[in-house]
Amino acid sequence: MAGGKARPESDIFLGIRGQEIELIAPWDSSRAIESKEFIDASDRVVLPSFVNGHTHFAMSLFRGMEDDLPFEKWLFDRILPLESQFVDSEFVQVGTELAAMESIRFGVTTVCDMYFYPESVASVLDRSGMRGLVSQVWSGFTLPEDKDLGRDKRALFESFFARWRSHERITPILGPHTPYTCTEEQLREVADLAAKTGARVHIHVSETEGEVLESLKRHSKTPVQYLFDLNLLNRQTICAHCVHLNEADIALLKASGASVVHNPDSNLKLSSGIAPVSRYLAEAIPVALGTDGAASNNDLSLFGTMDLATKLQKFVGKSNTAMIAEQALVCATIGGAKALGLDDRIGSLEVGKRADLVVVDFAFPHLQPVHSVISQLVYSAQGLEVDTVICDGKVLMKGKKVLTIDFESLMHRVAVFRDKIGAALESLRISS
């Protein structure tokens, strides 16, 4: 898929030196023999690895936890009390490692995450070999990390930013939670830090109809207008969701250069709605696909998300061409890279770009016959067909086995939290 187009290549030799793609040339077996490490992708498909534009990685520990309770009960009587009870640096490390392992298994190597204890998130992502934008969260509410790290998020961000700013794969960014959970003062602080540091800003925007109505009531502005007026809508801004935007919002978003992360699985599961993504694509607004957290999806694979994104637009647009497979694949790779400001380095197979790529095994009945590789990847593949994953030139998975994280040891640590959460749920059930 050289040149930023979602065009799969065949009969090529792809050479990697260090972090980078050094060579893309016609197939030549002598080159394979001369290679230090040769990965045979015969009858397989090589494509850029996936970019997951919006996640809360550590929430994987809450996956499937009474998620069919009524939404308010699930959020206020389950998720929030349990976050306040259990979320600490150890929780974040274990949950992030679980999510990283799942992501690598599904061919995702770049993620834009928002959760607490960003140092822990960054360290785990770094060790897993993934690439990540890691957000320092701002919110008007008390955060689980406050007990350990305090409330001075500016100071925390400054040291977090200083520590990671030169890292090849980890990028420290600003994460004001939403326009309505942050105070105006906090949003101004974030805008100031963004201007000073050049760090990107990752924020939930107009996910639900309710928050738009609330914003109109409080500020006489939509969330998009409100952010724009606070200097928080520009080329540095990554807007998760954007489900409920009006025409003026879309024009403002387009003019601002901000990008959108579309999370269709989560938007349906939490009954938020369907974002007008075909519209955003038609306006050339940069669009990434995201899974959101595992507790509201409930997986971190972009295969299902690509499939769902196209199908929902076909439904909404009453036309099966309203969004096609290639557009979804672009959003999940080079489009997502662009939305996160990484398209100079990743998102396509090109000489000089970082070697972030996956090999997908097509030897399954549901991927045959192959009339179109792109159609198979978007509409037929399930995710577990990913065989090999390379990020920044390093092999993270080979033969469907993740090499950078030990599954057994991780499962032991996950089980500790499962048991603790399970016991806490018992008492919550009794008390509610």
Added chain:
Amino acid sequence: MAGGKARPESDIFLGIRGQEIELIAPWDSSRAIESKEFIDASDRVVLPSFVNGHTHFAMSLFRGMEDDLPFEKWLFDRILPLESQFVDSEFVQVGTELAAMESIRFGVTTVCDMYFYPESVASVLDRSGMRGLVSQVWSGFTLPEDKDLGRDKRALFESFFARWRSHERITPILGPHTPYTCTEEQLREVADLAAKTGARVHIHVSETEGEVLESLKRHSKTPVQYLFDLNLLNRQTICAHCVHLNEADIALLKASGASVVHNPDSNLKLSSGIAPVSRYLAEAIPVALGTDGAASNNDLSLFGTMDLATKLQKFVGKSNTAMIAEQALVCATIGGAKALGLDDRIGSLEVGKRADLVVVDFAFPHLQPVHSVISQLVYSAQGLEVDTVICDGKVLMKGKKVLTIDFESLMHRVAVFRDKIGAALESLRISS
């Protein structure tokens, strides 16, 4: 999941003798030692195998074939000409075998299929070890099979019915294509045969808004009313789709005892709409889940379908409890069995029922931690985690390897059709 409830069991010993579940008892290792063949399901989940209520199996050979062309062009300039050019008994055998292998891989053991050359479909399903309702198609149009089998569908059905009626796993049924592609005379013939033989009737009903409007214009009746008045809506009727039903239709459907097959992936992909499945479930109308053909989905897994079905109802119903995971799992197992009239034999793990079951491997990061087995199965599992599949007491897949179909040999036969279709597509592209 004994008793028809979607309640997963643990620490049990499940004994199979011949075709049937002979015993469900607390775990006892001595029983395992005494077994002729013992399958260890430790740390795995055992559940009834899946029922796919509506398919066109052989269309798997058209999977991903220019499916993002505008719908009319795809259907009239691609699918129909290629069906007329290539579909013969050999095509149906190869396509059905490919779909059977894919289905087994995803844990589906029962299917309600509608395509041409039903003898070929039945023979392949029989050899694959699956259970199937196989339809003899009626349509006002010329069918690919007519050149070999002629147009006298009554005579064809009578001999087809006679040959398979006593088969344990294959059930011959009637398949009038739709109320609008069949002539009224054909529909009366089918109603007559249904009354005489007791065979079920598998028909597409109100899939698109257009066909409902057309029916109102031609008959001054909705398709549901039209079928009812022709004695074609009763306990024997399996109605695929039912996307566009009005209140009177729903009342009639409920009173008739007919069942619905919900195909959400196909309904979105072909931009048909979202069926009001929560409504059908609330009215206790039997509902199966279906994938439709691989050319309009594009896979035959019910895992994605369960996930999508719930999420779409949460969206439409503006509530995350509008359809919950357990309801989807019921539709995909015992509910689907009921919709096809097989719930006395399959669909749940109960002593005396046929041993139709799957073992799902949970040793994947995306299936951990397990707060709820049902949530993981519906919202997190991708399909390829199915490890073992048993149908009618016979092991069809073990260790993720299908035992009844040889993959390599099948791929050779699939490749022949892929090449033929590819060449034909080239000339269609030039001529259109």
